[in-house]
Each structure stands twice: as C-alpha cells, then as structure tokens.
Amino acid sequence: MKTFTIAIGSDHAGFKYKEAIKTMLLENGHTVRDFGTHSEEACDYPDYVRPVAEAVARGEYERGIVLGGSGNGEAIVANRVRGVRCGLCWSEQVAVWNRSHNDANVLAIGQRTITQDEALRLVRVWLATDFEGGRHIARVNKIDNPAG
Numbered sequence: 001m002k003t004f005t006i007a008i009g010s011d012h013a014g015f016k017y018k019e020a021i022k023t024m025l026l027e028n029g030h031t032v033r034d035f036g037t038h039s040e041e042a043c044d045y046p047d048y049v050r051p052v053a054e055a056v057a058r059g060e061y062e063r064g065i066v067l068g069g070s071g072n073g074e075a076i077v078a079n080r081v082r083g084v085r086c087g088l089c090w091s092e093q094v095a096v097w098n099r100s101h102n103d104a105n106v107l108a109i110g111q112r113t114i115t116q117d118e119a120l121r122l123v124r125v126w127l128a129t130d131f132e133g134g135r136h137i138a139r140v141n142k143i144d145n146p147a148g
Helices: 012-027 046-057 072-079 092-100 116-128 135-144
Strands: 005-010 031-034 063-068 086-088 106-110
Touching: 005 012, 005 046, 012 031, 012 063, 012 106, 012 116, 046 063, 046 072, 046 106, 063 072, 072 086, 072 106, 092 116, 106 116
Parallel strands: 005 031, 005 063, 063 106, 086 106
Antiparallel strands: none
C-alpha cells in the first residue's frame, strides 16, 4: 500500500471522526499533520479547513481530508483555494469516482451523515484509488484552467 503525506482538519462537528481517521492513517504508515480543531468546542470551520487546503495547494502535502457536520461547508472552503479539487463523499463508490474521475486531492466528509466505520472505509478506498487519466484529463484541466 502506498503511503501519503496528509493534511487533516475539522471543526467541532467533525472532530471525533478526524481523530479516528488520524489514528488509522498513522497506524497505516501515512505522515499526518493535524491542522485542528483539537476539541469538540464550537469553532468556525474555515479556520481549520483553509490551512489544510492551502498546504495541499502549495505541495506540502499530497492529500488533504476535511471534516464537519455535513462536509458541505468544508468542501466549499477547500475549493476556494486554487489548485484544490475537493469532493464531498458519503459512500465508497463516490470516493472512487472522486479520485478516479476528478483526481481529487482533498476529501470532505460529514460526520453527521455516515457512521465512523463508513468514514474509515471511505478514506481507505479514496487513498487507494488512482486517477484514471484518459478522457478525464481534459475535464480536470478545465477545472484548473477554465479559460483553456
């Protein structure tokens, strides 16, 4: 299994799954930097998600994982950073498409939408899935360079 450098962050509503995912990643030999939050105390997700996305965009980390209650706000924040392709995933199949079709470098998960076991499986599948290339290359290029 290939190992990655991974940036991870969440707000209070994603904290529990962030901690479980971080533990699983470390146990599997990945290098992980936790950008916070560090408790379930209410906080604002952009304060933790944007630094994750920026670190991935700068190339400091190969992948990023962001978590919140639904994952929607986290995906929106991450996608505001040029060079980030973040997808909200709620099933293993969506995680496969996120990587294989979109070459996503950041994964968003909603703690209130799936079980912890599902989240852990989803992360494992997402990390194991390669970008297919081929017909998807032109589409990904249009995401990153809309003017062509």
